[in-house]
Amino acid sequence: MYKSLIRPILFFFDAEFIHHLSFKIIHLSSKLGFGSLIKKIYTIEDQRLEKEVCGLKFKNPIGLAAGFDKDAKLYKELSDFGFGFIEIGTLTPKSQEGNPKQRLFRLKQDQAIINRMGFNNEGVFEAVERLKKNENVLIGGNIGKNKLTPNKLATKDYLICFDALFDYVDYFVVNVSSPNTPGLRELQDREPLKQLLRELKKENSKLASIRAVDEKPIFLKIAPDLNETQLLDIIRIIESTGLDGIIATNTTIARNDLTSDLYLQEEKGGLSGKPLRERSTEVIRFIVKERSKSFAIIGVGGIHTPEDAIEKLEAGADLVQIWTGFIYEGPSLVKKINLSLLEKTVVTS
Numbered sequence: 001m002y003k004s005l006i007r008p009i010l011f012f013f014d015a016e017f018i019h020h021l022s023f024k025i026i027h028l029s030s031k032l033g034f035g036s037l038i039k040k041i042y043t044i045e046d047q048r049l050e051k052e053v054c055g056l057k058f059k060n061p062i063g064l065a066a067g068f069d070k071d072a073k074l075y076k077e078l079s080d081f082g083f084g085f086i087e088i089g090t091l092t093p094k095s096q097e098g099n100p101k102q103r104l105f106r107l108k109q110d111q112a113i114i115n116r117m118g119f120n121n122e123g124v125f126e127a128v129e130r131l132k133k134n135e136n137v138l139i140g141g142n143i144g145k146n147k148l149t150p151n152k153l154a155t156k157d158y159l160i161c162f163d164a165l166f167d168y169v170d171y172f173v174v175n176v177s178s179p180n181t182p183g184l185r186e187l188q189d190r191e192p193l194k195q196l197l198r199e200l201k202k203e204n205s206k207l208a209s210i211r212a213v214d215e216k217p218i219f220l221k222i223a224p225d226l227n228e229t230q231l232l233d234i235i236r237i238i239e240s241t242g243l244d245g246i247i248a249t250n251t252t253i254a255r256n257d258l259t260s261d262l263y264l265q266e267e268k269g270g271l272s273g274k275p276l277r278e279r280s281t282e283v284i285r286f287i288v289k290e291r292s293k294s295f296a297i298i299g300v301g302g303i304h305t306p307e308d309a310i311e312k313l314e315a316g317a318d319l320v321q322i323w324t325g326f327i328y329e330g331p332s333l334v335k336k337i338n339l340s341l342l343e344k345t346v347v348t349s
């Protein structure tokens with residue numbers, strides 16, 4: 001019903017408008033008491049789906065990727081669609097508008113999206129207030145820097161977000177891979193990256209010892225456009241800094257083998273969805289082949305079917321996330337993947 005009836009209506013309107021409208025509808029449904037019904041329809045609870053990664057217990061390995069609920073406004077309601085975890089953000093210290101609209105485009109023929117949102121968010125402190133109400137949703141906190149913060153001062157922005165979120169998220173994601181904040185991807189270079197990750201590790205152990213709790217797992221989210229040398233550098237840095245894992249991958253600036261109209265393909269920004277699937281899995285395989293010690297991998301990019309998710313898990317991802325597939329396939333995608341995992345029993349704890 002979603003693909004034949006609901007999606008054509010939604011896709012008739014501007015993508016960002018529909019995103020906000022859907023948020024309002026989901027919020028209202030929950031206020032009217034439909035949350036438990038949604039949960040009953042979409043959530044699969046089965047011990048065989050549970051997975052422990054970096055000391056955290058995931059109810060299932062399918063997460064909602066960053067950028068969907070940037071401001072932590074709907075994490076509870078979204079988790080009712082069956083997700084094992086929700087990643088909020090990217091959050092920055094100060095609120096910012098992001099890039100001028102229109103900045104979100106559907107490439108329907110390619111089952112893809114191009115976005116150049118530019119870290120539009122209400123700021124980390126607003127999100128913290130909402131997260132204080134969290135009861136049992138496993139939350140990842142994806143952090144970045146404000147657009148106007150020069151790269152040489154970026155570490156401070158990440159630290160502000162890290163400190164603010166420390167008590168309210170289960171794991172952190174350092175986002176240095178969005179193509180929509182000018183210069184951000186330069187933080188993936190060896191020296192700035194080492195410095196940033198070392199500072200965050202230091203802060204992690206400081207806060208953990210002050211609070212007398214465990215350190216929070218920290219992941220680095222990387223771009224799919226890195227070459228092998230850059231990927232090797234990153235793997236070595238993860239190993240030497242003792243980071244907990246990698247999220248592979250963010251959106252791509254490449255525009256390979258697309259069939260949508262040229263004017264759409266040429267929109268600036270990051271491409272997600274089906275055309276990203278193969279490259280992001282390739283990055284996972286490369287990491288698995290080249291790492292010399294074990295660290296966690298969260299696979300994301302172009303998961304639109306259970307087979308796509310299984311491909312990434314079999315490539316070596318411990319967990320996976322979806323974003324664009326949720327839009328194209330509809331809310332039942334999470335349940336379909338989880339049912340397939342149960343059938344295939346590829347989930348091992």
Ligand SMILES: Cc1cc2nc3c(=O)[nH]c(=O)nc-3n(C[C@H](O)[C@H](O)[C@H](O)COP(=O)(O)O)c2cc1C
Pocket residue numbers: 065066067068070089090104113115117119142175178221249250251271272273274276300301302303321322323324325
């Ligand atoms: C509209 C949009 C906004 C996004 N915003 C963020 C973001 O703020 N931070 C981030 O790390 N990734 C962001 N992403 C990237 C996704 O988290 C994901 O890595 C990427 O879309 C690939 O997955 P997919 O093919 O399932 O969409 C965004 C993606 C989209 C489509």
